[in-house]
Amino acid sequence: MDYYGFWQLLLEEISAAPRNAERRIVTFNDHRQYAGALSQWKSLKAKRPGLRQIQVSSLIKAFFVPAAGAEKLMDKFAASLSIEEDLKIQVHSLAEEKTGAAMMPWGVKAIHAPQAWSKSTGVHVKIGVIDTGVDYRHPDLKHSLASGVNLLHRGMLPLDDNGHGTHIAGTLAAAGGTRGMMGVAPRALLYPVKAFDHNGSAYVSDIVLGIDWCVQNKIDIINMSFGMKTRSKALHDVVIKAYRAGIAIIASSGNDGKRGGDYPARYPETIAVGALDRRHRVAAFSNRGPYIDVYGPGEGVPSCWLREGYKEMSGTSMATSHVTGAAALLLALRPALTPRELKQLLRRTALPVRLRKGQRRAALGGGAADALRLLRAGARAKRAAAAAAKA
The missing domain is CATH 3.40.50.200 (Peptidase S8/S53 domain)
Incomplete structure (x- = not known):
């Protein structure tokens, strides 16, 4: 999986999205891919401050990302991901x-x-x-x-x-x-x-x-x-x-x-x-x-x-x-x-x-x-x- 491309795509959406934009919950179908994406995120966020807006749950191995970015991820990485609406409570x-x-x-x-x-x-x-x-x-x-x-x-x-x-x-x-x-x-x-x-x-x-x-x-x-x-x-x-x-x-x-x-x-x-x-x-x-x-x-x-x-x-x-x-x-x-x-x-x-x-x-x-x-x-x-x- 192209983890760099994954985060680059999201970074573009983060830059465009307002702070209070709707979010989605993104989980990987394979935990090894989650580990790969997490490792890439940790190495990139020091150089790309926008990625610090992404939040992570290690417990359920999920990323919380802007809604528009999630839609683009599904277009490119649909076989690897599950995406859920981040509902109000x-x-x-x-x-x-x-x-x-x-x-x-x-x-x-x-x-x-x-x-x-x-x-x-x-x-x-x-x-x-x-x-x-x-x-x-x-x-x-x-x-x-x-x-x-x-x-x-x-x-x-x-x-x-x-x-x-x-x-x-x-x-x-x-x-x-x-x-x-x-x-x-x-x-x-x-x-x-x-x-x-x-x-x-x-x-x-x-x-x-x-x-x-x-x-x-x-x-x-x-x-x-x-x-x-x-x-x-x-x-x-x-x-x-x-x-x-x-x-x-x-x-x-x-x-x-x-x-x-x-x-x-x-x-x-x-x-x-x-x-x-x-x-x-x-x-x-x-x-x-x-x-x-x-x-x-x-x-x-x-x-x-x-x-x-x-x-x-x-x-x-x-x-x-x-x-x-x-x-x-x-x-x-x-x-x-x-x-x-x-x-x-x-x-x-x-x-x-x-x-x-x-x-x-x-x-x-x-x-x-x-x-x-x-x-x-x-x-x-x-x-x-x-x-x-x-x-």
Whole structure:
């Protein structure tokens, strides 16, 4: 394959394309050809600054290139390549709701997290939060935050310019003590991965790069409070890679109030989360169905917000952060659990949800997350495994 010609063709398109031009995800059908193209790219980009705009996912062996360039590549190298549209993806929250102090949010109490803290507070568990970034100045979050990564502006802190990521971070691991808010796993460590812009929008390529970063940095769990309607091969491929690396991905199902739901929650390798209202029923806005693994509190959830504030929000995004926090409590005690085992324990320890008129339990999927039951079941499973090993 003519790797020099491959990059020369793309370089011409990069020079002509505006910075915000549509992109495509390019993968090679033969991994050896990917290695050859990668080697050529590394040697050329020092002399050809335009090639530095190309981004690479080593995990799924893909390049992210301008759309016009991808079309020309297909004309010349069609037998060697697969090309996929770089689709838009959105965070899963509804309109912002009222502002107010959070203290001990109802959702944290509803999943019995405070009763679980005598057993685990999530210490040392690394949570990747692929979202809009985080407010690093928030007093309730400052002890819970690692540096993370800003995929939109490399070299800068992943600062939140939307609010959604800060809200998710608060539910996960706020540690404000008696004067502020407490999250589900207050001693877990959050690694913000800023993939979403100020509008709460990202591209599949941003998510791929975010998961790639989490795998490289040995993150334990990834919170993904976002989704899209369309299936993406590249997104599924990188989810599978993370799953095989032992990283649990917990994803929100979407807010359409329908049976079915969004990707990546619908991929079997993720843990799919729906939302409950304050009466412990499936929220009217929540997607539902047999593929939902577990439900978490998602209606009128107070949490941290920008400029050191607080805000109530609703959505399966909010539910997902409760479930991820509960999973972190368990992984602090059982760090060797696989994503599959974690999913099984979450499903097995979930409580039945209250039904709305006309609903059938089987049509909803899983039950309501309960952190205390999860830790107790995890401890029992550990004792049983130890006893079996001795026998």
